Amino acid sequence: MAKTCKASTSNNKTKRSAPLAPKAPPAPPASSDAVRASMQGNKGADTKPELLVRQRLREAGLTGYRLHWKVPGRPDVAWPGKKVALFVNGCFWHRHKGCKMASTPKSTREYWTFKFERNVERDKQNMAALRRAGWRIHIIWECQLKKDRIESTFARLLPKLAGELDKELHLPSSAKERAT
Numbered sequence: 001m002a003k004t005c006k007a008s009t010s011n012n013k014t015k016r017s018a019p020l021a022p023k024a025p026p027a028p029p030a031s032s033d034a035v036r037a038s039m040q041g042n043k044g045a046d047t048k049p050e051l052l053v054r055q056r057l058r059e060a061g062l063t064g065y066r067l068h069w070k071v072p073g074r075p076d077v078a079w080p081g082k083k084v085a086l087f088v089n090g091c092f093w094h095r096h097k098g099c100k101m102a103s104t105p106k107s108t109r110e111y112w113t114f115k116f117e118r119n120v121e122r123d124k125q126n127m128a129a130l131r132r133a134g135w136r137i138h139i140i141w142e143c144q145l146k147k148d149r150i151e152s153t154f155a156r157l158l159p160k161l162a163g164e165l166d167k168e169l170h171l172p173s174s175a176k177e178r179a180t
């Protein structure tokens, strides 16, 4: 009597795909400028603007920060002990008001409007939650890191941060050189 080898028939349950909610309009083709801008604006760790900001903080002696601390919004830079949070926001993705870099792509406008509204709402909620928990929040927009604006951005921000962090502000020679 020959033994028959039974083929496994155990995993043929049909899976019904659950509908996704909320429903997003279809995404634009991956080649479009809008998508590229979105990718760049998408917050991955160690994006260039973030590195630039951290470099300036270190130079100024405002160290001791933590990256992407686990509080609402995952601030790019945070001093948890002092409850000071610093966000480095891409203008396109986070909808910097009145900023040229926050244009809405003409094609597939519906898709972007949907995504943007969600981003803005999420940011708003995160900021509110942080403030309720006693955090002080600073936002650096990507456009404020452009060559012609970066010095004034940090000239404003660093003393404020130093005050809140109870740290002495260093003004390194390299920063002075840059300013000239």
Ligand SMILES: [Zn+2]
Binding pocket: 091, 096, 099, 100, 101, 102, 141, 142, 143, 144
């Ligand atoms: Zn901007």
